[in-house]
Amino acid sequence: MHNGARYLIFFQYIGKKYRGAVKAPSNQLGWKGVQDHLEDAIGKLKPLNTVSLSVSSRTDTGVNALSNSAHFDLQRRKDKPPFTAEILVEALNFNLGAEQIRITRAHRVPDDFHARFRAQSRTYVYRIALGISHNSKLPLTESDLCWNLRDKKLDVGAMREAAALLVGTQDFSSFRAVSSDIHIISPLKTLDVATVEPGSSFVSAHFHREIPFWELTFTARSFLYKQVRRMTGALVAVGRGQLSVPQLQGILEARDSLSYPRGIVAPARGLFLTRVDYKETDMQLSQQTSEEQFTSNGNSED
Structure with a gap:
């Protein structure tokens, strides 16, 4: 059994070091995209699933961002409730280390939310x-x-x-x-x-x-x-x-x-x-999900 949640994160980066916002092609050795580093940082949280980001905006090599966005699913064990947005931001920034990439904010969003296609x-x-x-x-x-x-x-x-x-x-x-x-x-x-x-x-x-x-x-x-x-x-x-x-x-x-x-x-x-702007209503969790998240977070020290 596991606890799963979908998150929307907003992040910034200086582009000159990276092969663009999305994953670098496997044949380009020595280059990594911003997505590669974000997925590595999420992987250090030890999710049960293989995490794959869906990036909203595929900026090119050398292009910078003050606010790009992406969504991903993260599954934890049944005894580990979903991360709060604040803890997720802190943990990912810690895992990113010296990379010129920073998470600015995070939201837990509905399971059908898509960072690219829901962008207004x-x-x-x-x-x-x-x-x-x-x-x-x-x-x-x-x-x-x-x-x-x-x-x-x-x-x-x-x-x-x-x-x-x-x-x-x-x-x-x-x-x-x-x-x-x-x-x-x-x-x-x-x-x-x-x-x-x-x-x-x-x-x-x-x-x-x-x-x-x-x-x-x-x-x-x-x-x-x-x-x-x-x-x-x-x-x-x-x-x-x-x-x-x-x-x-x-x-x-x-x-x-x-x-x-x-x-x-x-x-x-x-x-x-x-x-990257979204409708607030698209980002809102259902009342039942919100109550479940509150209950879980209230009983957790993670």
């Missing part, structure tokens, strides 16, 4: 630093965490005009990278938010000089492979005068990945997944 929206923020000729001129806290451009100014007005063209439900084929599932996943996506706003350095109050930062924010229920980095690269090209707003509109209307100009895709290091 995902928000990405792309960070850009201006007037930086080389990465070494950034404060250490920004190293590999933004796209540093030599340009001292961008035409932000043109970038905002171009960003407005991307909002809405449309075919984003021109902004998807070629992948194995290109013929399976529909290129029709609804982009709810595309903004260009001033940002700041993580140490703006302490660094010896001010560095202009800009943040590009995108929100949608889901995105195509490398869509955010390709939209960012195109908007920055508009800001630099390499593309006009009508040219960007033409790229979008072409609905062909080959129409996307070569060499302008934004690098992974400046991209952050900042939010």
Whole structure:
């Protein structure tokens, strides 16, 4: 006999060390994905089942996250009640050790909850630093965490005009990278938010000089492979005068990945997944399950 529970966890990571958010392919020796490390940490809790995470957002190699999410099932012996959310967070962070991955919160969720398919929206923020000729001129806290451009100014007005063209439900084929599932996943996506706003350095109050930062924010229920980095690269090209707003509109209307100009895709290091949102009602346990959990936790020292 065993006690089983499904958990939703939110976690953050610095992406440069990892082969993306999900498990690394077995043929890529020496690389691990964030999922590999999370499953190793959960395995140290000695569950009865083989734990496999379902990650909500498959960020690419080098992409960072302030709040990605995943669900998993964890079974314990009958005399071991399900972990509370607080204890689970503490235990997993302890087991992760020095990895640049941290669990920020956890929830026990219904057995039919799915982290990927129940997500209502995902928000990405792309960070850009201006007037930086080389990465070494950034404060250490920004190293590999933004796209540093030599340009001292961008035409932000043109970038905002171009960003407005991307909002809405449309075919984003021109902004998807070629992948194995290109013929399976529909290129029709609804982009709810595309903004260009001033940002700041993580140490703006302490660094010896001010560095202009800009943040590009995108929100949608889901995105195509490398869509955010390709939209960012195109908007920055508009800001630099390499593309006009009508040219960007033409790229979008072409609905062909080959129409996307070569060499302008934004690098992974400046991209952050900042939010994955769910309906509260989807995350709520039934009254009976909640009462059982309260009773079990009240009688446990674990």
